[in-house]
Amino acid sequence: MERLLGALMTLAKISAAEPPVVTRVVFSEADLRARAYVKGLCAEAGLTVHEDAVGNTFARWQGSEPGLAPVGTGSHIDAIPNAGLYDGCVGVLGGLEAIRVLQQLGFKPRRSIELVIFTAEEPTRFGIGCLGSRMMASVLTPAKALELRDKEGRGLEELRGAAGFKGSLESVKLSAGRFHRFIELHIEQGPLLEQEGIDLGLVTHIAAPASMQIVIEGEGGHAGGKLMPGRKDALAAAAELILALEAAAKSSGAIDTVATVGVCEVFPGAVNSIPSRVRLETDVRDIDVGRRDGVLETLNKKCAEVEVRRGVRITTHLVNADPPAECDAEIVAAMERAAIEAGKTYKKMVSRAYHDSLFMAEIAPVAMLFIPCRGGVSHRPDEYASPEWIGAGVHVLARTLATLAS
Numbered sequence: 001m002e003r004l005l006g007a008l009m010t011l012a013k014i015s016a017a018e019p020p021v022v023t024r025v026v027f028s029e030a031d032l033r034a035r036a037y038v039k040g041l042c043a044e045a046g047l048t049v050h051e052d053a054v055g056n057t058f059a060r061w062q063g064s065e066p067g068l069a070p071v072g073t074g075s076h077i078d079a080i081p082n083a084g085l086y087d088g089c090v091g092v093l094g095g096l097e098a099i100r101v102l103q104q105l106g107f108k109p110r111r112s113i114e115l116v117i118f119t120a121e122e123p124t125r126f127g128i129g130c131l132g133s134r135m136m137a138s139v140l141t142p143a144k145a146l147e148l149r150d151k152e153g154r155g156l157e158e159l160r161g162a163a164g165f166k167g168s169l170e171s172v173k174l175s176a177g178r179f180h181r182f183i184e185l186h187i188e189q190g191p192l193l194e195q196e197g198i199d200l201g202l203v204t205h206i207a208a209p210a211s212m213q214i215v216i217e218g219e220g221g222h223a224g225g226k227l228m229p230g231r232k233d234a235l236a237a238a239a240e241l242i243l244a245l246e247a248a249a250k251s252s253g254a255i256d257t258v259a260t261v262g263v264c265e266v267f268p269g270a271v272n273s274i275p276s277r278v279r280l281e282t283d284v285r286d287i288d289v290g291r292r293d294g295v296l297e298t299l300n301k302k303c304a305e306v307e308v309r310r311g312v313r314i315t316t317h318l319v320n321a322d323p324p325a326e327c328d329a330e331i332v333a334a335m336e337r338a339a340i341e342a343g344k345t346y347k348k349m350v351s352r353a354y355h356d357s358l359f360m361a362e363i364a365p366v367a368m369l370f371i372p373c374r375g376g377v378s379h380r381p382d383e384y385a386s387p388e389w390i391g392a393g394v395h396v397l398a399r400t401l402a403t404l405a406s
C-alpha cells in the first residue's frame with residue numbers, strides 16, 4: 001500500500017499546475033513525463049512495455065501459456081485541467097500494484113496479464129473522450145481521427161509525432177479476442193458507495209451518452225420596438241425544447257434515463273435584443289439504447305413541431321451516440337467471489353459516467369470495479385479516495401485477475 005500511495009503522490013506532482021492541482025492534457029509535457037514515470041514502474045516490475053501509434057501503452061506480465069489471449073486491466077493517466085489525482089490513476093497504478101502483489105505471492109498466471117494505459121480518456125484536447133480506446137475498438141476510424149484538431153488547430157498527426165508516437169494509425173485497431181477479459185478499477189465519481197458505507201461497486205452496466213447539437217435560428221430585433229405578435233424568438237423556442245427533453249427523460253419509465261442541456265449559447269446576447277440564434281448541446285444517457293434513442297426521437301419530433309409553430313429554423317446534429325455496454329457476467333461473478341473472500345462489502349451498480357471500458361466492450365468481455373470517493377467529488381483538486389478504499393479495490397482486483405488468468 002505504501003508503494004502504491006507513494007506512486008500516486010509522485011504521479012500527482014507531474015502536472016502542468018501547482019500541486020495539489022493536477023492538469024495533464026494528452027501529449028503535453030506533463031503527460032509525457034507521467035508516461036515515462038509509469039513505464040519505468042512497469043519495467044521495474046518486470047513487465048514488457050509496448051506502445052501503439054497513438055500512445056496506448058501495454059505492459060505485459062507473461063503467462064505460462066503466452067499464446068493465450070491476455071487478461072487486461074488498466075485505465076488512463078491524463079487529467080482535465082484543475083483535476084485531482086485519483087480519476088484514472090487508481091486504475092493504472094492500482095492495476096500495477098495488483099500485479100506486483102500477485103508476483104510477490106508467487107502466483108504464476110497461465111494467461112498473460114496486461115496493464116493498459118489508454119491515451120486521452122479525457123476530451124480536453126481533441127473534444128472527444130476515450131480517443132485511444134475508441135481507436136482500438138474501431139469506433140473511431142483513422143480517417144476521422146486525423147480530422148481532430150485541438151484549440152490551436154494542431155492535429156492528431158502532428159501532436160502524436162511530436163510526442164514520439166509513429167506508425168500507421170490503422171495498426172491501433174485491435175481484433176475481437178485480442179483480450180480474453182478486461183477489467184477497469186476506477187473511483188465511482190458519484191456518492192452512492194460512500195453514502196451507503198459500501199467498500200466496492202461491481203459494475204454491471206455502463207451507460208452511454210448520445211450528444212446532440214441543436215441550432216435554432218429565429219429573427220432578432222429591438223426588445224422594445226418589436227411587439228410580441230409575430231416574434232421569432234430563438235431562445236423562447238429553445239426553452240420549449242429544453243423542457244421537452246427533461247419531460248421525455250422523466251417519463252421514460254426508468255430511473256436510468258438522464259438528459260441534460262449543458263450548453264445554451266444565445267446570440268447576440270444583449271438584454272435589449274431579441275435572441276436571433278441559439279445553440280444547445282444536449283446529453284442523453286441510459287443503459288438501454290432503445291430507451292435512450294426514444295428520448296432523442298421525442299426531442300426531434302418536438303423540434304419539428306416548434307419549428308413550424310414558431311416559424312424558426314432548427315437544425316440538429318448528432319455528435320455521437322455510443323452504445324451502452326453490459327458487463328460480462330463471468331467477470332462480475334469473479335469480482336463477487338473475490339469480494340466475499342476478501343471480506344469486503346459490495347453492491348452491483350451502473351456506471352453512469354463512461355470510461356475506456358465502454359469501448360473495450362466492443363472487442364472484449366469487460367467489467368468495472370468501483371471504489372468510493374469522498375462526497376462523490378471528481379474532476380476537482382479535492383477529489384479523494386482513502387487508502388482503505390484503494391486497498392480494498394486493489395485486493396479484489398488482484399484476486400479477480402488471478403481467477404481470470406488461471
Ligand SMILES: [Zn+2]
Nearest residue numbers: 076087088121
Ligand atoms: Zn477516469
